[in-house]
Amino acid sequence: MFISRSALRAVATPLRAQRPVPALRYLRTTSGPTPPPSAASQAPNPASPDPSQPAAEPHRETQTGKTLSGESLPPLSADKPVETPSAPGGSSPDPTPSSAASSAASPASQVPPVDALSTRQNSIAEAFLDLHPDVAPRSEEEMRGSQFPGEKTGAKARGAGKSSIEKKRANLARAAGVMTVAGLAWAVYDLGKDWADVEEQKKMFARSDDKQAIEEAQEGGWLGWWGRLKIRAADHLDYLNKPAWDPLLPPPLPEPHYRPYTLVIDLEDMLTHDNWDLEHGWRTAKRPGADYFLAYMSQFYEIVLFTTLPSYLALPVIEQLDPYGAYIPWKLFKEATRYKNGMNIKDLSYLNRPLERTIILDTNPARFQLQPTNGIPMKPWMGTKGDTTANELVAMIPFLEAIAIKQVKDVRPIIKHYEGKHIPTAYMEAEAKTKKELLEKWEQQKKDTSVKGWISRLFGGLTSTTMSDAPPETDIERMRKTAQKLYQDEQKYWKDNAEIIQKQIEEDKQRQLKEMSTSLVGVMGFKPPPSAAPAQ
Template structure:
């Protein structure tokens, strides 16, 4: 009986909970559907659907009342929260930009990054290595540089300059061999090649053409009697050597050629430093047209204007009396003489001074003649001799006599060379052939026996 009563009560309770709520049972509730708007900060794709609040609505009614358009792609219509940041990090189809980088590009980027790290590490390590304390042999070169961190950067700078000097300085401390006393030429004449001995020009019709200065052969042959002739050019050897072979043919008046490798490179300029010649600078004369080239030794340089290819030029031959005077007089130091003629046209100025000396000599000889007694002119004529007038007696100076000896020596040498030219050409060809054979033998020995060992090994 009790159990039936409990079951009846449970049925009534369940019926009360399952009964629909209406306006009659609950006057405060109304059957409305709230269509909630999405917030302004969110996109339609991000907002959640709002279900109706009608408790009596069936599942089918809920689905029909909440039907919406499908969400649009965020990449096509970005909201305020996405903005340009999403566009910069994604491509046109919404993928991140990293998705468009190939594996090859990734490897290249990684290699570039590792190379930058390695370069930075090498720079730091190299700086520390250059800044270490000086070795005993380095202290001899830099005695004022001490040790410790206070002079760390001083040591770095000193070692860096020493390293760069290997490329900026000449390859040897002595560019020429030691002079031979028996050679008989105590003076050295250094001549520039470009715009002094030759002139290069280019035209659309002919291309590159090289002209040799008028009188160059006579200039070299005549001064070869007094000077050790050196040609010093800032052109590479591969370009200048063939030109010198054409300019200085048999017998070869140029003793030693020097090229760009023998110059100093200072502030982007090629300097012809005569201190490396292994010659006494008081006996060295340099003919140069480039101010950068003579900057190390301006006192030894005869500064000449560049020759531009004029076929009627005679300045080079006109310079011979001045250079002959230096050698014939045996001056102890050529630098004061060159300094005295600086800023003048040397051939003209030297001829003017020589004429003044000749006039003074004429005057002195004329005064002596009035005091001295000699046979009368009629007696000289009776003996079959032609009397010399005053002008013929006093016209020759010391330089005139030296010039006569030089001319006679030049003619004798030219006659000797002309008569033995074939023999000399034959000897030169034989020497070139022997040199080529020696080079082949040396190369074959290197390939078969290896590099030659140092003496004592």
């Protein structure tokens, strides 16, 4: 607390004339509140220096600044009053009643202790900065260094003093580094080695869309090695975007179910169309001629229904299209697609079928972007009345059956030839042209009256004469008649035996449900619904 000037004046008044007044020093303690200054204490009262007093000691320099120590200040005694300096001119003001009252009311505890400044403890920061050797400034000798040439620094040589465990760790680290480098070298060699066979080459070329790498892989030497390395590395890095399994289909069926050609068709907007309205909700419409297309083309092609829909959405619709499973032997769903360029595509190289005998029909050309020469884009059928695209699917039958009848070795050049054209119209024109040329040739043979023609007809007999009287047919027309007859016989068989076939299907379902009780699913507690439980 502070001792007010009025109190000091009251104590020092009797002794003012007897002794000189020293300079007043204000002391501060750490306990007790500070009283508010009075009006008398705020009056200016400069201290006058006494020439008879000895000079004060110089301040000691520290790292925290100029801090006065206890020895540099004279002690204060409690038994001697503290005098205040006299006013200019030798006159001293009379004490006011307020100052006398305040001095009389001041308790003895307000008197500062003896040697208060000398006994004050420094703060932690002052003690640390003044006394800690790490903070003290370094001398010039320490800055220059005290080591002379030839003296030991105490450093150890590399590897000296290592324990056996540290040495083992270092050896293991070296061995791991060598094995890593060797593994990378072997991986680079394995990725760039020659193709195992022609099938691997075709498959890798079909799955890659890097045309430059394909061209390099077809070259020899280091350039071919570099191309194979890029193709195989891209195939490995694309693991998460690949179909769920490889290959997607098992080997082809044996005879008599074997078909040399594979036809991949879409479901949505190709065979069916989904529509929703307020009155009926969701409904699925079947495209006109879809049943005929599937039944007739199954005689020439192995049909694969490949859709981007999940299986739980597509299977109920497929069962309505092919209830007996006679026309669509294979069904592939969304998990069989490949994710590339931000969409699910259909990669035909995973089908385990030769691409030179595979055709895909789809409403979106981007779905077969990796094999564009195998695909025929179709206009989507929207399920509306009077849609001109409703008969486009049936109109594709003559073109597709001609490829199978002619036993084309590679379908891709033929599809490339019809690129950008309306295939049903363009093919019918080509077939009509072939038919016209055949009829013209037949007419020319009928008009041939030369001796060679007469002799050939004479030795040809009745059969030759009978055949020449009827217009000739092309190979495609003869095979088409045979296929139409087989289709009609097959439809008649399904119609006549529909009840028997349906009964067999139900018996198979009941048998499978009955076997569930002895299977792992039955042991786990999964039982068939009551409506589908087998009759006892």
